[in-house]
Amino acid sequence: MTLNASITVKRGDEFTLEMSIRVEEGKTAALLGPNGAGKSTAVAALAGLLPIDQGRIVLGGRVLDDPDAGVFVPPDERGIGVVFQDYLLFGHLTVSENVAFGLRSQKKGRDAAEVKASAWLERLGLSQLSKSKARDLSGGQAQKVAVARALIIDPGLLLLDEPMAALDATTRVEVRRDLADHLSEFAGPRLLITHDPTEAFLLADEINVIEEGRITQVGSADDIRLRPRTRYVADLAGSNLLTGIASSGAVTVGTHVLQVGDTAIGGSVLATIHPRAISVHRQHPEGSPRNVWKTTIVRIEHFGDRVRVQTGDPLPLAVEVTPAAVDALRLKGDSEIWLSVKATEIGVEPG
């Protein structure tokens, strides 16, 4: 089953969403963009809560919306599972009733629905909460229930609208890992809507960047991170994200070892380095930054008053410098340079 959507939606005079997206069976695509870019409109159009003005939405060969052909499948007949922003659990129903809601709506018997719902809750480790009211759940629990509620109807497509936005930072790391598991268990196409590049990089196979109602870049996490095509992508998606193994204040990324400020953390981690936290030198720098290494410039890109330098082995990174620095250091492709970054500038979290 593949999602193929080409969507034009006009909202008043000011805003038009005009985008195409394709998500293959078993793949997770991200729709990454800032607030107001049209992400929620896209969710509503795909879920059938908002008819499109032009274009065509096809899921697994079935046309869901095609205004030219006069086709519009209402939301309750689309078979699209949606994990909504804020989850939108039905607060007056129990956790179990929330999960069983889709099956009950399809006139599956109450007993069958409850059996299936309790199996889902068991898998999620929420069995003991099945009789609680949904309004009493914590953010992390609510997200799990929302995922179960969407997946129990065996949807042809799973839409996740900002599934982490309602969680606090600590819960987010843990929940993200569980979500990755659930995504991989769902066989159909998955579409993750988010404003958080880290989330998109970690969960999606392909990232579609959306700005002001238009898709501005499509590619893998590396494509987006290392070769941003717009100022927004460079700004927001630009943070260097590395996975490695931590041990007593050092993180090993591939063959390279980075000294980090956090000495307590261990095991598999995510390290983030902001492009502006990295200094570029022509010679080995004086002083005592803990991380200093030699590399070559792969590419130089200009974004208005900023310049992004893409470096090569041993640690491909994006580095941001000023145009004045480019002139002063006479930076160009293939230049050999030295990079330095303070240990405290490297963020580390369990990953």
Added chain:
Amino acid sequence: MSRAQSSHGPSRPPIAFVVLAAIAVVFFLLPLIGLLARTPWSDLVSLLASEVVADALVLSAIASFAAVTISTVVGVPLAWVLARVDFRGRALVRGLVLLPLVLPPVVGGAALLFALGRRGVVGEPLYEATGLVLPFSIWGVVIAVTFVSMPFLVLTVEGALRNVDVRFEGAAASLGAGGWTVFRRVTLPMIGPSLAAGMVLTWARAIGEFGATVTFAGNLAGETQTLPLAVFVALETNRDTATALSLLMVAISLTVLVLLRDRWLRPQ
């Protein structure tokens, strides 16, 4: 809004508010005190133990609950249409719903007579076809009190529907729920407290209705004489009976309203 937050609101209300609120309370309290002062306590039981009072009580109960039922069955869909469907003339329909609140009840009753009476625009063909005469029957009472009380239900429920986060309805639809299921399992529970409040207001208006009832349905003990009509008639002859009947109405209404406010309408 959590309980903790609301208890941390402004702890001292403005003095002017307290004084004006007290004036309002006294304004509501005084007539009740007047009623209690004139109540013939020793004769109360004998005054109320008459067939006329029992008949009026039963009729008022039937008519007021019928009004709530009919108002709910047709008023909730009307409120839904007014809140959710954008159609030409919606403002006009909403104004029409408000009409019974604005019209003096006696005029409303006369208008019902001109429409549904034996010689009325609709009543005449109805009478010729079926022989059914709505005035001077319990049907007339139910129609009159429903006409006057239904606006309370429609307005309350429409307001509640406008405040419902429609995204929850979208969520239910995405899970395969059709329009009726969405309404029954998601929308209705969400507007539950407001619906209950609207039903109570409707009932309260219906139980006290006089003008439209006497004009449209007439006044015959045991047939169309509700409690307010009995009070009015009693006021012409025996003020003690009138006072006793009024006290009975106050007692019934306060019981229902206070109980319901506490049980059903406590904010979630």
Added chain:
Amino acid sequence: MAASTLRYGRLRVVSAVAVIGFLLTSCGGSSDASDEVRVSAASSLSLAFAALGSAFEALNPGVDVVLNIGGSSLLREQILEGAPVDVYASASTDTMAPIVDGGLSDGNATVFVRGFLAIAVPAGNPAHVTGLDDFGNEELLIGLCDVVVPCGAYARQVMSRAGVEPAVDTNEPNVRSLLTKIEAGELDAGIVYMTDVRSASGGVEGIEIPDAVNVAADYPIAVIVEGPNTVGGRAFVDFVMSGVGQEILAGFGFVTP
């Protein structure tokens, strides 16, 4: 900060109380009592008393007759509860009795006119009512005033004199609402005052009740001693009893006692 808030609050209270006080005084006693006569008159007298009032005002420049029209019993209750009224004109001596007995009237009440009853039917008389005998017909929709208001009590006297047990479908709280239902054709017949039939516009027809069974309704009038303008009230009652006053009343179908 707290002090200024408090002062602000107090100012508001003072102004609110001032406004309420102003409203009370302006409602209660703005006009000079001597140029206003307040007359509570039974519903069936409304047209006749409007005419009497105008005539009285014409004869006494600067004097205002203020009419308070309602059911006789309701008006009586108002006076018993201390309503500031100068004259009370009732549709029955029974209704007047508590006022006189309670010492609220200036001396005894005087019967100033008499009214007779008539059968009222909708225009065209669709049910072909011919007389009082038809009131016993269960098939017809019959309305009377409630027994507790004068027109209802008189109607029942007529019925018992005629030996008819009325098959009543509604006991209306006053003549006006009984007439409304007859005019609308919802009732086939009812018993009202002859004056009502005469003053009603085309929607109602009258059928005479034989003198032998008809009832004379005595209309008493009294000056209320606690009224704000008893002098004006007495002048108005004198005018009603005068030749001119009686002539005006006769024009509305009332009979001099």
